[in-house]
Amino acid sequence: MLRLPDEYRDRFKKPIGRLFPELVDALPLLAGRTVYTVGDVVTHNLLAAGGSTEIAVIDGYTMRAPCAKTPLCAHRRVQVKNPAGTLTEELVRALEDAVEHPPVLIIVDGEEDLAVIPLARLAPEGSVILYGQPGEGLVACIVTEDLKTLANDLYSQFVPV
Template sequence: MTRDDARDTDTENGNADGDEQLLVLPDDLRHELKEPMGPIETEADRLLAEVEGPVIAVGDVVTYHLLQAGHRPAVALVDERTEREAVDEEIRQAVTTGASIEVRNPPAELSAPVVRALRRALAADEPTTVLVEGEEDLVALPAIVAAPEGASVVYGQPGEGMVHVKVTDDHRAEMRDLLERFEGDVDRFWDLLESESDDD
């Protein structure tokens, strides 16, 4: 599937915001975010045995391993890259097939379109794949805040495996504190992430 096949961009807003920048990762937070936010698992089957609610997968390789284990995530965010290199064609095809939302999100940022896409995907009745042009890594943070209680957010830890975060109030509070320390329009970010309407 090509990007054109999957294209459902920020069209509900006429893409008027373009790549509207909301938050930028400051240099002093980069080291903190390298620490895993939950236990690391190398086997998808073992990870899935600990899952009790919907799974939000952030990253191509993570999504691929979950699919290979027979589990389609409720939400998958992929960018066709891993550790800044293009993923293998087998992985790319597996994780982008059925992608229904495409957005841009520059590296080390959280843009308005990707926040909207996350909210739309979480609200969807069917499993939803968001294809990100740019980088999807940081979306794990707002995903933990916005995911329902009991959900699991799974993302890749380079060279180690898959980090499994079971969403709790404590995890949400921790992610809120981190996101508040980003640079940019924090108020606008929270408005978009937590608004009840898609017409913001």
């Protein structure tokens, strides 16, 4: 298991893609792209708007409170453990498998927030990752070589425990 040291947490609070106040503002960016989502509300809102996601990573919570908008989708379901502030090998392996064999709903026992980092490392270029930015909206990350470099740099901040 990898843990994010406290001294690096602020670095992970800044969006690593383009911030949109509402999902509707991001929809044109999604056209013709493979979409991955991280977060219950983002996933729910995308599906409610008629969109689709190849991989959805959820934990049943939003801002540490139970989420009433937990999405229901017909994807193959995989359950993993991932405590807050960590990236478990189980989560990373599930993401690897999901990228290779979509569609998949990954249900995290713990916290899914940091799944964006390994997903950005694994997702094919040209795809897009959507995740929530608490109190601000959602972030859309188009997977590029630059995003993969940033994700690798952020991933290197984690330490084994």
